[in-house]
Amino acid sequence: MPETALDRFLRYVRIETTSKDGVERVPSTPGQLEFGALLANELRAMGAEDVFQDEHGYVTATIPDRRPAAERAARPIPVMGWIAHLDTAPDTSGKNVNPKLIDYKGGPIRLESGAEIPESEGLHSCIGDLLVVTDGTTLLGADDKSGVAAIMTAADRLLNGGVEGVPYPHGKIRIAFTPDEEVGRGADFFDVKKFGADFAYTVDGELPGEINKETFSAEQLRLAVTGVDIHPGTAKGVMVNASRALAGFAAELPADRAPESTEGRQPYIHLCSMTGDVASAEAHIILRAFTDAEMDENRQILDELIERRKEATPGSVWSAEYKKQYPNMAEGLKGHPEILTRLEEAVRRAGAEPVWKPIRGGTDGSRLTEMGLPTPNLFTGGNNFHAVTEWLSVNKMEIAVQTLLNLASLVADL
Ligand SMILES: [Zn+2]
Numbered sequence: 001m002p003e004t005a006l007d008r009f010l011r012y013v014r015i016e017t018t019s020k021d022g023v024e025r026v027p028s029t030p031g032q033l034e035f036g037a038l039l040a041n042e043l044r045a046m047g048a049e050d051v052f053q054d055e056h057g058y059v060t061a062t063i064p065d066r067r068p069a070a071e072r073a074a075r076p077i078p079v080m081g082w083i084a085h086l087d088t089a090p091d092t093s094g095k096n097v098n099p100k101l102i103d104y105k106g107g108p109i110r111l112e113s114g115a116e117i118p119e120s121e122g123l124h125s126c127i128g129d130l131l132v133v134t135d136g137t138t139l140l141g142a143d144d145k146s147g148v149a150a151i152m153t154a155a156d157r158l159l160n161g162g163v164e165g166v167p168y169p170h171g172k173i174r175i176a177f178t179p180d181e182e183v184g185r186g187a188d189f190f191d192v193k194k195f196g197a198d199f200a201y202t203v204d205g206e207l208p209g210e211i212n213k214e215t216f217s218a219e220q221l222r223l224a225v226t227g228v229d230i231h232p233g234t235a236k237g238v239m240v241n242a243s244r245a246l247a248g249f250a251a252e253l254p255a256d257r258a259p260e261s262t263e264g265r266q267p268y269i270h271l272c273s274m275t276g277d278v279a280s281a282e283a284h285i286i287l288r289a290f291t292d293a294e295m296d297e298n299r300q301i302l303d304e305l306i307e308r309r310k311e312a313t314p315g316s317v318w319s320a321e322y323k324k325q326y327p328n329m330a331e332g333l334k335g336h337p338e339i340l341t342r343l344e345e346a347v348r349r350a351g352a353e354p355v356w357k358p359i360r361g362g363t364d365g366s367r368l369t370e371m372g373l374p375t376p377n378l379f380t381g382g383n384n385f386h387a388v389t390e391w392l393s394v395n396k397m398e399i400a401v402q403t404l405l406n407l408a409s410l411v412a413d414l
Pocket of ligand 1: 085144181
């Protein structure tokens with residue numbers, strides 16, 4: 001019996017692969033190398049070719065086009081990539097993940113720790129499914145180990161058959177497992193040329209048939225305020241308190257443009273952190289929008305506010321440094337409608353209704369698309385990512401596996 005996606009998933013989540021922000025080296029944590037090495041060994045064992053783990057932890061492999069050479073030459077099939085990430089989000093611990101299986105019958109789910117998963121619309125759609133949850137003390141790691149498990153299972157079926165519905169012939173498929181996606185560095189050392197795919201799909205979304213061709217455009221702002229420090233007893237007319245100045249700025253950030261009050265296609269400005277004392281204070285702010293016009297608006301709001309607060313605190317010095325992070329993926333996908341229609345059809349054939357949903361965040365696909373590898377995203381069957389309430393529907397993960405196999409058929413024009 002070939003190993004199921006669930007068997008794989010349960011093995012993978014036990015490896016701690018939490019990535020870490022602010023680390024120069026990629027991968028940021030050693031667990032990702034350990035996990036990648038395990039996957040490389042499994043890929044070799046199932047007969048994948050060119051299996052390689054590089055110094056940054058990227059694991060790549062090939063499922064070859066096994067048609068006779070003459071046929072390959074006569075009817076070339078484009079090379080497709082399948083991509084998932086090795087790391088889990090630093091927001092919540094990924095150490096000693098203790099997965100639990102539940103036959104889900106409806107209602108909220110009480111976890112061992114006492115935490116509760118409310119019955120959301122997504123959870124409601126999984127009544128009758130086999131679910132995997134945590135004990136309530138860690139995240140689950142379905143983001144993105146369910147994507148990894150789906151790719152590994154689809155690869156195993158293509159390489160070794162034995163299951164009905166496996167397409168033949170199929171073109172060459174390239175697989176990549178990437179490090180440090182959750183800290184925004186998953187594409188930093190991705191060698192698009194060496195990967196050699198014409199297009200790719202990341203398997204890093206939530207429930208079927210949610211698919212993604214649009215992400216936020218992202219910028220960040222480092223805002224620094226310099227004040228004047230002096231003994232508070234003799235401060236009158238001299239002290240300029242940088243922290244108070246910056247706090248005034250933070251208090252005036254528009255509440256209706258905060259992440260907690262926006263959804264869908266609305267842009268936001270998010271104050272991530274503030275540190276400081278009298279002499280200096282700094283804020284880290286991120287700007288997100290789906291259109292250039294809204295991004296310009298975000299910047300304008302911030303610039304005007306900075307100007308106003310500067311005037312309100314004479315003697316303070318303000319410096320604002322904007323930096324682009326990633327662009328909306330939709331831009332780079334415009335010229336490749338077949339990559340999107342094929343994905344829709346693959347989802348339909350797997351028995352789900354495809355729904356395009358804009359991602360209020362970025363994916364490796366946003367950067368890869370910008371780097372010349374058009375890469376939309378598909379679901380994994382997981383939900384509530386980055387939290388102790390994260391869960392996975394095993395049935396829905398199987399739909400992801402089937403969608404990948406359908407993509408192989410469709411690319412081969414079957
Ligand atoms: Zn992810």
